[in-house]
Every structure is written in C-alpha cells, then in structure tokens.
Amino acid sequence: xxxxxxxxxxxxxxxxxxxxxxxxxxxxxxxxxxxxxxxxxxxxxxxxxxxxxxxxxxxxxxxxxxxxxxxxxxxxxxxxxxxxxxxxxxxxxxxxxxxxxxxxxxxxxxxxxxxxxxxxxxxxxxxxxxxxxxxxxxxxxxxxxxxxxxxxxxxxxxxxxxxxxxx
Amino acid sequence: xxxxxxxxxxxxxxxxxxxxxxxxxxxxxxxxxxxxxxxxxxxxxxxxxxxxxxxxxxxxxxxxxxxxxxxxxxxxxxxxxxxxxxxxxxxxxxxxxxxxxxxxxxxxxxxxxxxxxxxxxxxxxxxxxxxxxxxxxxxxxxxxxxxxxxxxxxxxxxxxxxxxxxxx
Numbered sequence: 001x002x003x004x005x006x007x008x009x010x011x012x013x014x015x016x017x018x019x020x021x022x023x024x025x026x027x028x029x030x031x032x033x034x035x036x037x038x039x040x041x042x043x044x045x046x047x048x049x050x051x052x053x054x055x056x057x058x059x060x061x062x063x064x065x066x067x068x069x070x071x072x073x074x075x076x077x078x079x080x081x082x083x084x085x086x087x088x089x090x091x092x093x094x095x096x097x098x099x100x101x102x103x104x105x106x107x108x109x110x111x112x113x114x115x116x117x118x119x120x121x122x123x124x125x126x127x128x129x130x131x132x133x134x135x136x137x138x139x140x141x142x143x144x145x146x147x148x149x150x151x152x153x154x155x156x157x158x159x160x161x162x163x164x165x166x167x
Numbered sequence: 168x169x170x171x172x173x174x175x176x177x178x179x180x181x182x183x184x185x186x187x188x189x190x191x192x193x194x195x196x197x198x199x200x201x202x203x204x205x206x207x208x209x210x211x212x213x214x215x216x217x218x219x220x221x222x223x224x225x226x227x228x229x230x231x232x233x234x235x236x237x238x239x240x241x242x243x244x245x246x247x248x249x250x251x252x253x254x255x256x257x258x259x260x261x262x263x264x265x266x267x268x269x270x271x272x273x274x275x276x277x278x279x280x281x282x283x284x285x286x287x288x289x290x291x292x293x294x295x296x297x298x299x300x301x302x303x304x305x306x307x308x309x310x311x312x313x314x315x316x317x318x319x320x321x322x323x324x325x326x327x328x329x330x331x332x333x334x335x
Contacts, residue, residue, distance in 0.1 A: 003230065003233040003234055007225045007229070007230065007233055008222065008223075008224070008225050011223070011225045011229065012222050012223055015223060016220070025226070025228075025229045025232075028225075028229060028233070029229070029232050029233060029236070032233050032236055033236055036236060036237060080223055081220065081221060081223075096216070099212055099213075099216050100216045100219065100220070103213055103216045103217060104220070118217070122213075122214055122217035122218060123217050123218070123220050125218065143178065143179070144175070146178060147174075147175060147177065147178035147179070150177075150178055150181075150210050150213055150214065151174055151177065151178075151206070151210065153210075153213045153217075154206050154209035154210040154212075154213050155206070155209075157209045157212065157213060158205065158206065158209050161209075
C-alpha cells in the first residue's frame, strides 16, 4: 500500500537530488526502511505525504553531507529522460535540450539545502508553503534559497552560452 | 537600484510577487542593465527547463525490493535482540563517563608504570592505615583521662540549677 502510493514520489525526489539512477534506487530502499522504523512517530495531525517528504529530505541531505555526492558526476540527462517531442524549429529544439542538460548537471553545483528547495519548487511544482513545511523553514528563507538557486543555475547557463559563442 | 538588489528581486518578479513599486524599479533597471536583463531571461529559461523534467516510473526490481522490506525486517527482528537503547541521547553522559573510566583503566593496566603505581597506592593505603591507628590510640587515651575525672564532672553537673540538679 505505502510502496504503491509513495515509491514514485520518493524515487523521483531521490533521483533528482542525487543524479544517479543506481544511487536513487538504493536511497529509496533505505528511505522506506527508515519509514517503516519511524511509522510509530508519525503525528496524525500532519499530512502524511508532507511528513514522508520531510523524512526523505532529511535522509537525502544527511547522506549528501556524509558522502559528498557533488564530487560525483550525475547521470547523463538522456540516460533516463527521453528527449522532448520534436520542435518546429530543429535548431531551437537542440538548443533547449542542450540547456536542459546543462541545468541538470548544474544542479550538482548547488548546496544540499538550495538544491532541495529548487527541486521541490521548479521540478516538482510544489507551493512555497508546502516546501516550507517539508523543509521546516520559514517561508522567506525558502523563497530566498530558491532565488539563489535559480540565479546560480542561470549563471551556469550564461557561462555555457558564452563558451559556446567563443567556439 | 544596484544590480545585487535587483538580483534578489528577480525570482519574485518572475512569479509576479512584487509590490507595484518594486516591480516598477525592476522593469526600469532591466531596461537599462544588459547584464541583469540577460540573467533574467536565463532565469526564465532555467525555470522552464526544470519544469519540463518528467517524472520517472519506478522499476519492477525496485518495487520488488520495496515490497520485501517489511518481511525482511520481521525476520531480522526475530533473530537479533535490538540495542536501540544504547544510542538514546539521554545515555550519552553515562557513555562518556564510562569511556573516560575505561581509558583511565587501560592506562593503568597496560601502561609501563603499573608496578610503581601499585607501590604508591599501597604506600598511601599504609599511611592512611597508620593515621587511623594513631587516631584510635588518641581516642583511647582521651576516654581514659575522661574516666579519671568522671566523678568530678557528674558532681558539677548535678550542681547546675538549669539541669534540675540538687543543691545537696
């Protein structure tokens, strides 16, 4: 029951955060093990999915600090994500795919807390209030972290474009 | 406004969360500052790219692994007793003291000066013992001298009115 309902959410968050498919599968298994051990601590006043995502976030950030994933490279974007549907302008399509790849790898340059906030907001499309609850942070802090993350990624994209123009 | 201040407002501007006054200031700045304007359009591209990352399906092998967790856990529990209580935060001071005691004990048992430590300990014990003996001897002599004056003390106590003694 829990596996069927929540495994996709936990796995996707783990993959987007860690960037490695194999690592994400192992992390999902560890998180579910932790979940079964912590079920007795669940506070029924809280939303279960927010509680589970908080547990997932804590585990991912703890593991990140222990193992320092940022030193490892992320899977290539197209290893598991299929290219988007064909664009009317093929050149524009190639450019967009290239940008997506740059940003996907650029996520590794973000600190764990900023990375988590950006993923929850921009990839998963969660509301700021929901992110604040999951991350146990004030709303203002969440917003400023997301802004910093987006700026860092935009700067990475800028550098990449400048290098491409120089070539 | 300076570029650093504008940078902080780019995300709220992108999500239309600024006050009309802040919005005017950002629009005005973006019209004149090429760098911030480029950064803003790249931020829009970044947001768009991130939003287009799809959700992946969970593989069958992972689902099998996840479904087998509860039974694995049960089997594990039956075989091994749990020592969870050892990692409780409230036990930390006790464990710290125990560690210090063990370290000191290891210095004593495995250190090169064990025999000299033993000697000094036994010397201290003997010194303590002889002090106690002296004290005991003194106490005995004091009780003996007290016994000599016992009668005089009793008479004088009886003569004190406060204690209800007789004048006879």
